[in-house]
Amino acid sequence: xxxxxxxxxxxxxxxxxxxxxxxxxxxxxxxxxxxxxxxxxxxxxxxxxxxxxxxxxxxxxxxxxxxxxxxxxxxxxxxxxxxxxxxxxxxxxxxxxxxxxxxxxxxxxxxxxxxxxxxxxxxxxxxxxxxxxxxxxxxxxxxxxxxxxxxxxxxxxxxxxxxxxxxxxxxxxxxxxxxxxxxxxxxxxxxxxxxxxxxxxxxxxxxxxx
Numbered sequence: 001x002x003x004x005x006x007x008x009x010x011x012x013x014x015x016x017x018x019x020x021x022x023x024x025x026x027x028x029x030x031x032x033x034x035x036x037x038x039x040x041x042x043x044x045x046x047x048x049x050x051x052x053x054x055x056x057x058x059x060x061x062x063x064x065x066x067x068x069x070x071x072x073x074x075x076x077x078x079x080x081x082x083x084x085x086x087x088x089x090x091x092x093x094x095x096x097x098x099x100x101x102x103x104x105x106x107x108x109x110x111x112x113x114x115x116x117x118x119x120x121x122x123x124x125x126x127x128x129x130x131x132x133x134x135x136x137x138x139x140x141x142x143x144x145x146x147x148x149x150x151x152x153x154x155x156x157x158x159x160x161x162x163x164x165x166x167x168x169x170x171x172x173x174x175x176x177x178x179x180x181x182x183x184x185x186x187x188x189x190x191x192x193x194x195x196x197x198x199x200x201x202x203x204x205x206x207x208x209x210x
Contacts, residue, residue: 013165
């Protein structure tokens with residue numbers, strides 16, 4: 001079995017995850033590395049999608065049902081999709097960090113604790129899901145995220161979306177002391193500068209494999 005290096009990209013909407021994965025993948029392939037990519041937009045097709053209008057997160061499902069769909073989708077990706085890929089290096093848009101945060105925020109009013117959600121997502125039925133080899137959390141001030149969102153979507157982020165971005169940033173920061181090989185990066189810079197930093201960290205941490 002090929003030993004794979006899984007490089008996870010996390011962050012709120014418009015933080016630069018997709019563009020960074022695309023650019024970094026091109027760079028690594030040009031240097032002779034085998035690379036596969038997995039994007040979030042493909043995650044829920046055929047599962048939760050029929051229950052949504054345009055957004056998975058804004059679906060009409062109850063918080064608990066939505067949380068179970070998240071767990072199922074991400075568990076299948078980690079447990080089934082990634083092992084099937086041929087490349088030694090897998091760049092993944094979101095792993096299980098955002099689902100942890102979103103599930104906790106959806107269920108905390110029912111008395112659910114953050115540590116319970118972490119254990120539930122990372123160790124379903126007590127079986128440990130393999131953690132990523134390294135995680136890059138791409139962050140930017142909410143004002144910058146809102147500007148990027150407008151350029152991409154052609155509309156302003158609404159109050160609910162802004163609050164969600166702020167909540168994600170808050171808990172992403174909290175996780176820095178909870179998870180290993182977990183790096184917070186400021187994306188308020190040019191794409192080239194960010195990719196230079198990502199590439200540097202991959203080689204410094206001896207993550208990437210040929």
